[in-house]
Amino acid sequence: MIDYLLEIFGYTFMRNALFAGLMASVIFGLVGTFVVVKRIVFISGGISHASFGGVGMAVFLGLNPLLGAAVFAVASALGIGAIGRQTIQREDTAIGIVWAVGMALGAFFISITPGYPISISSFLFGNIIMLRTSDLYLMLFTTLSIVVVTVLLYPRLQAVCFDEEFSRSVGASSHAIYLTLLVMVALSVVVLIRFVGIILVIAMLAIPASIAGEFTYDLKKIIIVSTSLSVLFVFMGLVISFARDSIAGATIVMLAGSAFLLVMVAKKIFRHYRHGKKTHPA
Secondary structure (H helix, E strand, O other): OHHHHHHHOOOHHHHHHHHHHHHHHHHHHHHHHHHHHHOOHHHHHHHHHHHHHHHHHHHHHOOOHHHHHHHHHHHHHHHHHHHHOOOHHHHHHHHHHHHHHHHHHHHHHHHOOOOOOOOHHHHHHOOHHHOOHHHHHHHHHHHHHHHHHHHHHHHHHHHHHHOHHHHHHOOOOHHHHHHHHHHHHHHHHHHHHHHHHHHHHHHHHHHHHHHHHOOOOOHHHHHHHHHHHHHHHHHHHHHHHHHHOOOHHHHHHHHHHHHHHHHHHHHHHHHHHHHHHHHOOO
């Protein structure tokens, strides 16, 4: 088994994928925890899909697709955040519009781009083979930035996630922290596009943290558990995708989704069993 793993990760592109996966796991653990606890998974989905509009426009203009994705992702995050402070209904509508228009713009610009079109699937579902050294440096910089911001703003992020009224009462700018969180989501989406893709990144931001949240309510423990689970899913997903010649991002998400389903079923069975023992004492 060890020899087989050494053979798999003997390839440069697989080592790059593994390094990227470890950094991605930190992002999934940190940002994903805040996304799940704050219950902004749908907002994160809107941001990730809106970034595809930037990818298409950048390709059409001959620019770096990730640059276009970053501009669209951050702009949509700030826009949704600003609208959301007015009414929940407007926020929900804005997310749906941004989600649909972003995807439509991306497809439109790519379709009218002259010459040989890029592979849309590589941006939607990720492609580990396309990871370059520059991508790893970008992920490293973003990961370290997110870690630093989280450490510096942790008490405020925690307050905004659990109790915005309390955060305002102690003088913290909940709106500014909320927008900061959305920008963190946007930047996470951009650097993870090549790894798991636009469509699948939201799943990995939500699933590991959701599983961890089933076992503890402590924010720090959720971060640690979700990061550890992400590392496990990424490692297993890379190995399986190499062996089966499947898309790595999709394989990783399928593993994570299966684990979430198993946890939900196991908890339901456990609760049913415990309830039965209470109603029928020996």
